[in-house]
Amino acid sequence: KAGVTQTPRYLIKTRGQQVTLSCSPISGHRSVSWYQQTPGQGLQFLFEYFSETQRNKGNFPGRFSGRQFSNSRSEMNVSTLELGDSALYLCASSLETAFNEKLFFGSGTQLSVL
Amino acid sequence: GENVEQHPSTLSVQEGDSAVIKCTYSDSASNYFPWYKQELGKGPQLIIDIRSNVGEKKDQRIAVTLNKTAKHFSLHITETQPEDSAVYFCAANQAGTALIFGKGTTLSVSS
Numbered sequence: 411k412a413g414v415t416q417t418p419r420y421l422i423k424t425r426g427q428q429v430t431l432s433c434s435p436i437s438g439h440r441s442v443s444w445y446q447q448t449p450g451q452g453l454q455f456l457f458e459y460f461s462e463t464q465r466n467k468g469n470f471p472g473r474f475s476g477r478q479f480s481n482s483r484s485e486m487n488v489s490t491l492e493l494g495d496s497a498l499y500l501c502a503s504s505l506e507t508a509f510n511e512k513l514f515f516g517s518g519t520q521l522s523v524l
Numbered sequence: 525g526e527n528v529e530q531h532p533s534t535l536s537v538q539e540g541d542s543a544v545i546k547c548t549y550s551d552s553a554s555n556y557f558p559w560y561k562q563e564l565g566k567g568p569q570l571i572i573d574i575r576s577n578v579g580e581k582k583d584q585r586i587a588v589t590l591n592k593t594a595k596h597f598s599l600h601i602t603e604t605q606p607e608d609s610a611v612y613f614c615a616a617n618q619a620g621t622a623l624i625f626g627k628g629t630t631l632s633v634s635s
Contacts, residue, residue: 414567443622452627453568453613466621500567509617510556515567 411436414503414516422522428489431519435482435503441465442484443508444476447498447518456499458508459484466508488521496523526551526618530626537604539635547614547626548596554616557590557597558623562611571612572599604633 415434423429435442443458443466455468459478476486482503488495498520502513527550537543549557555576560568574581574588574597581588585604590597597616601608611630615623 445625453625455622455624458622468622502567509620509622512558512570512573513560513568513623515560515569517565517567 414501414514416499416501416516416519418519419517420520420522422524423491424524425491425493427491428487429491429521430485430487431499431501431521433484433486433501433503433516435484435501436514439503439505439514440482441504441506441508442478442482443502443504443513444484444486445500445502446470447500448496453500456486460506491523493523496521526554526616526624528614528616528624528626530614530629532629533627534630534632536632536634539604539606539633541604543599543601543604543608543631543633545599545612545614545629545631546596547598547616548594549616549624550595551616551618552592552595553619555619556617556623557588558615559588559599560613560615560625562613562628564610568613601631604631606633606635609633 444456445453458466473489478484498518500518502515530547558573561571562568587600611628614626
């Protein structure tokens with residue numbers, strides 16, 4: 411079974427731009443959650459999507475948004491990029507929930523904002 | 525909301541020694557506590573998890589213990605090997621929402 415696939419692997423953007431990251435979950439997994447990983451803050455929960463609906467949201471500004479398609483693939487978007495948005499963005503898929511069962515993580519998208 | 529603290533932030537051991545990583549959580553409603561291992565350039569991978577109705581769980585060289593009264597749980601790795609070198613994250617679930625992760629422990633095993 412293929413794992414969680416995230417594209418692109420690396421991104422370099424400048425302040426003020428916007429970016430879209432993509433995640434393909436494991437086949438049959440309906441929950442997709444996103445995390446931001448930075449050296450200082452560790453892994454921080456952004457949001458979770460289930461059946462094309464955002465089910466839970468972390469404490470991030472509205473510049474961070476996402477969506478999920480009918481095939482469970484998910485995208486996240488960051489608008490008006492700031493230097494502090496530089497981070498590794500991880501996508502995780504699971505069968506039903508993002509808080510009570512094993513999460514399968516992708517290798518992440520490394521975003522650098524200059 | 526849930527807050528998870530993890531110690532130590534770095535841990536160096538000799539091959540064959542044991543390693544212990546400790547975490548505390550704040551939300552008494554948390555009932556699921558996984559541990560993830562992250563190797564360089566990869567996403568975190570689940571290595572063991574425990575639910576609140578169990579006090580201890582083992583899987584070969586890895587064990588996790590949970591003390592609900594004190595709100596802390598620990599990861600124990602015995603007979604460490606160089607391939608155990610990685611960053612380890614504990615997590616606790618915030619009821620109905622998401623996993624809240626500790627800030628990680630970088631484990632280095634030298635041969």
